[in-house]
Every structure is written in C-alpha cells, then in structure tokens.
Amino acid sequence: MVERVSRRRLPPFERFLEENRATVFRYLTVAVGSIDADDVFQETFLAALRAYPRCTEADRLDRWILRIASRKAIDHHRGAARRPIPVAHILGFSVADAASLMGCTEEAVRASAYQGLRTLKEQELKERATWTND
Incomplete structure (x- = not known):
C-alpha cells in the first residue's frame, strides 16, 4: 500500500527529466569531464527511466538521480582504465x-x-x- 502511494506522487518522467537535467549534467561535467558528460548523462537517465516505476523516494528524487549519476560516473572511470x-x-x-x-x-x-x-x-x-x- 505504501508503495502505491509513493508511485502516485511521482511526477511524469519527462517533467522529472526537465527539472533535473541541468543539475545532473553539471555534476557529470565535473565528475567525468565535458567530453564524456553527454554519454554518462544518457546512461544515467536510461538507468533512471528503467528504475523510475519502482522508485519509492518521491520526496527525494534529486538525491536519487544524483546517486545514479554518481554510480554511472564511477562505472565510467572504471571502464576508462580498461579501454x-x-x-x-x-x-x-x-x-x-x-x-x-x-x-x-x-x-x-x-x-x-x-x-x-x-x-x-x-x-x-x-x-x-x-x-x-x-
């Protein structure tokens, strides 16, 4: 029951994307550099899109998306060392x-x-x- 209530409070993903786009991109530009920020940004929001229906943190979406971005930045740096x-x-x-x-x-x-x-x-x-x- 609690999960359903949380889901109802989630804004449409498109609105969520627009509200958080600039903040996430700025963070990723610092975290991975301007050259790779676009790719990691896309990976971040694809992961968020897949997880969004199950998200139970409707009141903390800004932290939720930055946590995903942070993990994607770490994955990017790990991968860069192997390329x-x-x-x-x-x-x-x-x-x-x-x-x-x-x-x-x-x-x-x-x-x-x-x-x-x-x-x-x-x-x-x-x-x-x-x-x-x-």
Missing part, C-alpha cells in the same frame, strides 16, 4: 617513433597496436549486441 588506446594510430606516429617514445621494440609496438585494436573491435561488437538486445 585500450592505440596512441600511435590516433596521433599519427610511425612505428619507429612510437617504439622510441615507449622505450620498446618496433615489434612490441606492432603487437600492442594489434592487440589494442582487436580489443576495441571486440568491445564494439559486445556493445552493439547489447543495444540490439534491449
């Missing part, structure tokens, strides 16, 4: 220059670039599968 970055390809370094900068052999640079690109491709395929299954 491979093929620096030589992105910055246009030759294999010899990259080897010199990294203090390793050219073969090690090639192997590292191959592995990094392979990992990126695998991650992309997993993400596509996740989006098509939702």
Whole structure:
C-alpha cells in the first residue's frame, strides 16, 4: 500500500527529466569531464527511466538521480582504465617513433597496436549486441 502511494506522487518522467537535467549534467561535467558528460548523462537517465516505476523516494528524487549519476560516473572511470588506446594510430606516429617514445621494440609496438585494436573491435561488437538486445 505504501508503495502505491509513493508511485502516485511521482511526477511524469519527462517533467522529472526537465527539472533535473541541468543539475545532473553539471555534476557529470565535473565528475567525468565535458567530453564524456553527454554519454554518462544518457546512461544515467536510461538507468533512471528503467528504475523510475519502482522508485519509492518521491520526496527525494534529486538525491536519487544524483546517486545514479554518481554510480554511472564511477562505472565510467572504471571502464576508462580498461579501454585500450592505440596512441600511435590516433596521433599519427610511425612505428619507429612510437617504439622510441615507449622505450620498446618496433615489434612490441606492432603487437600492442594489434592487440589494442582487436580489443576495441571486440568491445564494439559486445556493445552493439547489447543495444540490439534491449
């Protein structure tokens, strides 16, 4: 019975989104940086949309959404530590220059670039599968 009463007090999700959009985006810009804030913002509100019908904190929605944003920011930072970055390809370094900068052999640079690109491709395929299954 208490759960039903709480649900009735929830505003429509669209209104909730509009009322909290600026605050959450500002928080995420500080938490993950301006480049990644859009992506984490979307993840935050998708998670909130899924959980909204079960939310029992109608009187504290601002705290509820910031808690979700905080967890998504933490997840983002965890994921960033695991993401491979093929620096030589992105910055246009030759294999010899990259080897010199990294203090390793050219073969090690090639192997590292191959592995990094392979990992990126695998991650992309997993993400596509996740989006098509939702």
